[in-house]
Each structure stands twice: as C-alpha cells, then as structure tokens.
C-alpha cells in the first residue's frame with residue numbers, strides 16, 4: 001500500500017519544528033505502524049538523512065514508551081498503543097499525520113520523543129506503600145476480597161504512556177494520577193497513608209504544570225489500557241475527605 | 252586464576268542461613284559513607300537499588316529508557332514461582348530447588364539454586380506488602396497456576412501481566428527512595444564502561460542519550476543489572492533496546508563470561524511475517540495447556556488447516572512424548588517444531604510455523620470457557636496476524652527468549668572483578684542450560700531484594716570509605732576510550748545501515764548457533780561473524796553527531812558489542828561437545844534424537860576470560876559438584 005506520511009521533525013527542544021512529508025511506496029498491511037517507521041528510517045539513513053526519532057521498546061503494548069499522535073489521536077485510530085497498531089488499519093493512498101504528545105509538561109526532546117519524567121516525579125511524591133524490604137507477614141495474612149483485588153488490578157494496569165494527557169485539551173494528568181491513587185486506596189496495604197498520598201500527588205501534578213480536569217472524558221476514550229474515569233471520581237472523593245480531615249496543615 | 256565460587260560449607264539447607272550470619276556488616280552510621288552504582292532498573296536493579304537505599308547506602312541508578320518503569324521486565328507475562336505450598340500439593344523449598352536443577356539439565360550450582368528456592372517465599376510476601384495485585388481466589392487468598400517442568404501449582408500471577416505488576420512494585424519502592432534523596436536516578440543514560448582502580452570496580456562511564464555528554468560516576472561498588480543478550484539474534488522476544496553492552500564492556504575489563512551459548516528458545520511465538528519484522532511476540536506458554544500442536548503428515552501440503560482430515564495430521568508432541576504431550580519443556584517443544592519444519596512439513600507462507608489448534612478445546616469446553624482463559628491472547632494474536640484463532644488454528648514458531656549465560660558470579664553475586672556484581676538475567680547463576688518458566692522473575696527479585704543487601708555489605712565492610720574523584724586518571728582513560736570509539740564509528744560514513752549488519756549477523760547466529768548446532772555450521776558461522784564484524788567497522792553508516800539525541804549511534808554501539816559476543820557464543824558452543832538443555836549439538840544425541848549429556852566431561856561452568864582484541868579467549872572451568880541430587884537423564888516420554 002502507498003501512504004503519504006507527514007511527520008513532525010524537530011531537532012531539539014529549542015528548535016521550532018515542522019511537518020515534513022515522506023512517501024511510503026510499499027507498506028505491507030502486516031507491518032506494525034512502527035515497522036513502517038523502521039523501513040522509512042533505513043531509507044533515510046541510506047540517503048544520508050537523519051532518521052526520525054521516536055520512543056519505543058517492548059513493542060508489545062506494555063512498557064508505555066511508544067507515543068505518537070496519529071491523525072490527531074494519541075496512539076491512532078484504535079484504542080491500543082502505537083506499537084500494537086498495524087498498517088491494515090489504514091487504506092492504500094491514505095495520508096497520515098504523525099506528531100508528538102503535545103503538552104507543556106512534556107517538552108519535545110527530538111522529533112516524536114517527549115520528556116515524560118514529570119510522571120515519575122508524581123509517583124515519587126507518593127505513589128507507593130511505605131514498606132521496606134524484609135517484611136515478615138505472610139502474604140496470605142492480608143486476605144483481599146477478589147472483587148477488590150480485581151478492581152485494584154484494573155487501575156494498576158496503567159502503563160504511564162501519557163496518552164491521557166495528550167488527549168486532554170487541558171493537558172490534565174488526572175487519569176494517570178487517579179489510577180495509582182485508586183489502586184493503593186482500595187487495597188488494605190495502601191490505606192494507612194492514603195491521605196498523604198493523594199494530597200502530595202495532586203500537589204506535584206499541579207506543580208508540574210498539568211491542567212485541571214473538566215470531565216470531558218477524552219482521556220478515557222484514548223487510554224490504551226481502558227483505565228476508567230471512575231478512578232477520577234474516586235480520587236476526588238479521596239482528596240476531599242483528606243482535605244476535610246487533613247493530618248497536617250499546609251503552609 | 253582459579254575460580255572460587257565461595258559456596259559456604261555445610262548442609263545445603265544451612266548454607267545461606269549461616270552465610271548471612273558470617274558476613275560482615277557495615278554499621279548503620281557508616282552506610283551513608285558508601286556509594287553504590289546500580290546499572291539497570293528492571294526487577295533486579297530496581298529491587299537492589301531500593302533495598303540498598305533503605306539500608307542507608309547512597310545509590311546512583313541508571314537506565315537507558317526514559318523511566319525506570321519501562322525496563323524489559325515489564326513485558327513478562329506468565330508468572331513468578333515461589334515454594335509457598337499454599338495449595339498443599341506437596342511443594343517445598345527442596346522440590347523447587349530440585350525442579351530448577353533438573354530443568355536446567357544439571358548445569359547449575361546446587362548452593363545458588365537452593366538459596367533461590369529458599370528466598371522465593373519472602374518475595375511474594377514483599378510484593379504483596381507493596382500492593383502488587385496478584386490474582387486471588389474468592390476467599391481473598393492468593394491464587395496459583397501450574398507451569399511447564401513441574402508437577403505442583405506454585406506460580407503466582409497477575410493476569411497476563413505479572414512482570415508489569417512486579418516491576419511497578421519495585422519501581423514504587425525505588426521512587427520512594429528517590430524522593431527520600433537516597434537514590435539519584437539517571438534516565439536516558441547508557442553505561443559504556445566500567446572503571447577499575449587498583450584492581451577494584453570504582454565507577455562507570457555513561458553517555459547522556461539526550462545531550463551526548465560523556466560522564467563519569469564514582470562509587471565503592473558497581474552492580475550490573477542490565478538484562479539478557481537475546482537480541483544478538485536480531486529477532487527475539489526481548490524489548491528492542493535490550494543489549495549486552497554493559498556486560499560485554501565489563502567482560503573486556505576482566506569479568507569472565509559464563510556459558511554464553513546457553514540460550515532459551517521459546518516454542519510459542521508468532522512467526523515472522525516478512526523482512527520488515529522488527530521483533531517477535533511471545534504467546535504465553537499457558538496456551539499449550541489446551542492447544543494441540545500439529546503439522547500435516549505429508550510434505551508440502553498447502554491445504555487450509557480445516558481441509559486436512561484428522562488422519563492426515565501429525566500431532567507430533569503427543570505422538571513422541573505421550574506422558575507430557577504438548578506440555579514438554581520449552582527446549583524439547585522448540586526443537587521438535589524446528590525438526591518438522593526442516594522436514595518440509597511446516598505451515599504458513601514461509602513454511603516456518605506449526606499449528607496450535609484450539610478446535611478440540613472449544614468443542615470440549617465451549618468457546619466461552621476458552622475465551623475466559625485466553626481471550627486477551629487471542630485478541631493480541633488476531634491484532635498482529637489478522638487471523639481469528641477461534642476459527643483457525645494459530646500458527647506458532649520458536650523464538651529466542653532468554654539467555655541463561657551471562658557474567659560469571661560467585662555465591663555473593665560478585666564477578667571476577669572485585670566490587671563488580673551482576674544480578675538478574677545479566678548473570679549466569681541459577682538456570683543452568685535451560686530456565687523453567689516463571690523462574691526469571693523470581694531470580695531477579697531474589698538477587699535484588701534478598702541476596703545483594705547482605706553480600707555487598709560483606710565487601711564494603713572490608714573497604715575504607717574514602718572516595719575516588721572522577722578526575723582520577725583511570726576515569727579519564729575510560730572516558731577517552733569511549734569517546735574514541737564514538738569518534739571512530741561516526742567517521743566511517745559507509746554505505747550499509749546498522750540494522751543491515753544486525754540482521755545479517757542475527758541470521759547467522761540463528762541458523763548456526765540457534766536451536767541446533769554442529770561443528771561444521773559453527774565453524775562456518777565463526778568465519779562469517781568475523782567477516783561481518785570487519786565490514787561493519789569499515790562500512791557502517793551513521794548520520795549526525797555525538798552531541799545530540801542520536802538513535803543510530805546508540806544502536807551502532809550495541810551492535811558492535813553483539814558482533815563480538817556472537818563469536819564467543821560460537822566458541823562456547825564449539826567447546827561444549829555434548830547436548831544439554833537449550834544447547835543441542837547434532838553430533839551428540841541419543842538414537843531417539845534426544846539431548847545426550849556428557850557429565851563425565853562437561854559437568855562444568857565454562858567461564859571465558861577476555862585476553863585482548865581479536866585474541867582467542869581463555870577458558871576456565873568451574874566444576875559443578877552435586878551432593879544432594881542424583882544426575883539423571885531428563886525424560887518426558
């Protein structure tokens with residue numbers, strides 16, 4: 001199949017960047033979207049041109065590295081990751097526009113690669129259970145009803161890709177943050193520090209420059225792991241009750 | 252140099268317990284005076300970095316991805332073993348130990364493997380305490396499944412995403428220590444050399460993958476937790492970035508490389524679809540519980556699978572191994588699939604695939620039941636191949652999956668370079684010639700959470716806390732070395748791409764040093780590898796500069812190391828004149844075509860010492876002593 005690709009090229013964070021057009025003469029429907037980029041990059045290299053930089057690693061939809069906005073949609077037309085998208089989802093003769101995640105807290109490093117370390121800093125501010133290595137309680141001494149374990153699991157499947165931020169007109173990170181807050185708030189292991197956690201994570205999210213959530217639902221619609229916005233409702237509840245009964249007074 | 256495995260004396264079951272008591276301790280107030288470098292943040296690295304920081308050491312951690320959460324461990328699907336015996340089905344530490352030794356075809360150390368089995372139970376406790384959402388029963392207790400090579404249910408799992416959930420647990424512990432200021436995290440940083448001062452590992456040299464800056468980091472000990480080297484074959488189930496560079500460069504600085512030819516080929520992967528193929532996707536082993544593996548009886552039968560009558564199908568695993576059937580261990584399933592394809596009975600356009608058929612399971616249990624068990628895997632298969640496995644059998648073929656070989660380490664996980672440790676898939680220690688399913692996650696976390704916190708302390712307690720500045724001559728020398736290599740690569744400006752060379756060498760490795768090997772093929776492959784390497788250094792094309800984010804340069808450095816490693820793997824395969832586990836030498840098979848192990852001559856670990864560029868490596872042998880198990884022939888008939 002023939003494809004016209006318009007790809008965002010940007011040398012580095014300072015560069016202004018622009019869309020550049022490439023003609024793909026012979027894509028196979030069995031190729032993954034990223035394999036089409038591999039083939040194009042080989043051609044560019046042979047011509048002595050700089051290949052297109054993009055993030056990827058597992059190519060199995062689980063590491064959360066791949067991150068392309070395809071025809072305006074994070075991860076493209078299917079509700080999956082960029083690496084799990086195949087050319088059979090497109091038609092011969094299509095024009096496809098490919099851009100990086102667009103959000104102020106995710107500056108472009110080069111071409112389609114953005115800096116998502118803000119997500120790591122949010123987790124560092126509270127996305128854990130404070131337990132050191134070497135606990136002595138037996139795992140089965142903390143029974144957890146299956147429905148709660150399953151619900152916590154659903155929230156825990158977030159891959160930290162950032163599509164939710166890229167999809168949101170406010171660049172809100174609420175779906176990402178709420179997934180972690182929910183997982184740990186639902187489990188008995190996470191209860192003890194749930195107030196601190198939600199307050200700190202929300203504060204870090206704001207400080208990193210992510211926008212406010214106005215409940216448009218765009219994040220849920222684009223999330224490749226089907227993280228539900230009910231998690232956002234749960235975060236809001238957690239946050240409110242924590243603020244009402246806060247253990248510490250903010251300066 | 253004599254290899255000393257430092258296995259403690261005494262009864263098997265007491266070794267680790269006594270060793271923990273005998274190791275020296277660093278007093279709590281002094282720990283903060285010591286710096287430890289951890290390269291890699293997969294299960295092994297993240298768990299080690301977090302645990303050491305909790306103890307009070309200053310940790311610097313490195314990974315090449317943009318976040319520690321994306322390490323290759325994230326992709327593990329099936330589960331993690333532990334001898335909890337929650338099912339009351341006769342499991343015990345000794346049984347897990349025995350299964351692992353036997354599964355590894357008696358090419359691993361008893362002492363290490365027993366310790367692994369022993370700490371396995373604490374891993375589950377630790378992970379649950381962190382909030383890892385393992386699968387549970389309605390009563391709220393943890394659920395188990397069974398896996399190949401064992402007769403008990405001891406595998407803990409989190410749907411098909413066990414690696415993800417375990418890694419996120421370790422990542423959360425790591426994140427907590429980063430926020431406490433005890434771990435300094437360097438992402439998008441690639442380690443390119445180890446720095447040795449007065450015979451001890453004292454730091455590393457890295458390249459900042461965004462700016463290209465070459466940087467030095469000094470410490471009192473260096474831990475390599477950098478994963479396996481399956482990508483030497485170009486196509487494998489490993490993540491695209493997985494590489495051998497850190498381990499290989501340590502090897503060139505004096506760390507012996509053990510059993511490099513021991514590679515695991517996983518039987519159930521989605522076959523190659525064309526030249527554009529960039530990696531292979533694993534289909535969970537659990538599918539073999541219900542899927543039946545077959546090919547047509549006749550060569551070159553191009554009929555659709557549904558048009559081939561029952562009588563003209565060969566269910567070759569069930570035919571040859573009636574006791575285990577489709578559930579034989581990985582190496583045996585893989586080799587048999589290759590055999591029938593070599594006979595011209597493979598299916599699909601390439602002829603390099605066999606069927607994995609669920610028709611009988613669907614008939615027996617209903618589509619709904621099959622869907623509940625494997626729905627997400629079937630969807631993934633359909634997404635990748637465009638075919639519906641509910642209606643026609645899956646096509647599968649073996650693919651490179653895991654490397655049992657790695658840096659040689661002693662019982663303390665220390666390499667032959669004092670102060671340099673290797674953890675997780677990067678070391679060779681526990682899986683012998685074949686790894687059992689669900690045991691890699693167990694080993695990575697055992698090394699990081701429960702072994703290294705003791706053993707590294709023993710080393711540091713004997714060492715002054717004085718720091719060495721990165722202006723030391725050895726650091727400067729290592730930096731110049733790295734810069735020199737980069738400059739050389741950038742100056743070649745040839746006509747062939749890095750991927751071209753990687754694919755070419757990968758194919759040679761796969762054809763001659765893959766699922767089966769023989770002397771003639773290996774000798775030919777060695778020559779070809781040398782030729783490809785020579786051409787690489789004359790004709791590779793890399794655009795751009797060092798001082799920018801340069802994806803081609805990154806790949807080129809990794810492929811340069813794979814080219815050297817490949818040759819060592821071939822030497823190792825040539826040296827090992829026996830068949831064992833994943834290493835199958837055509838010349839050494841029983842009349843029935845099974846692996847013919849030679850315990851009299853080859854019950855040893857082959858540890859290779861680098862002696863200089865283009866010089867043959869020296870072989871050192873660590874004899875394996877078996878006092879608690881009887882060496883037997885593996886039989887799954």
Ligand SMILES: Cc1cc2nc3c(=O)[nH]c(=O)nc-3n(C[C@H](O)[C@H](O)[C@H](O)COP(=O)(O)OP(=O)(O)OC[C@H]3O[C@@H](n4cnc5c(N)ncnc54)[C@H](O)[C@@H]3O)c2cc1C
Nearest residue numbers: 291292293294295315324329330442478675676689691692
């Ligand atoms: C598809 C798949 C499924 C699997 N399923 C299972 C399973 O169900 N059960 C099981 O037990 N095992 C499974 N395995 C095996 C298991 O996942 C791995 O062996 C294990 O996760 C390796 O962990 P690790 O910590 O040693 O290394 P990795 O997770 O590979 O981490 C390596 C780390 O090192 C870093 N690194 C590497 N080189 C450098 C460098 N030069 N500089 C800086 N950083 C570097 C990387 O950034 C990364 O952080 C599976 C493997 C695959 C491929």
Ligand code: SF4
Nearest residue numbers: 158159161162164223
């Ligand atoms: S919530 Fe969904 S879209 Fe957002 S980071 Fe997690 S997986 Fe990606």
Ligand code: FES
Nearest residue numbers: 057059064066083
């Ligand atoms: S590359 Fe890992 S999720 Fe796409």
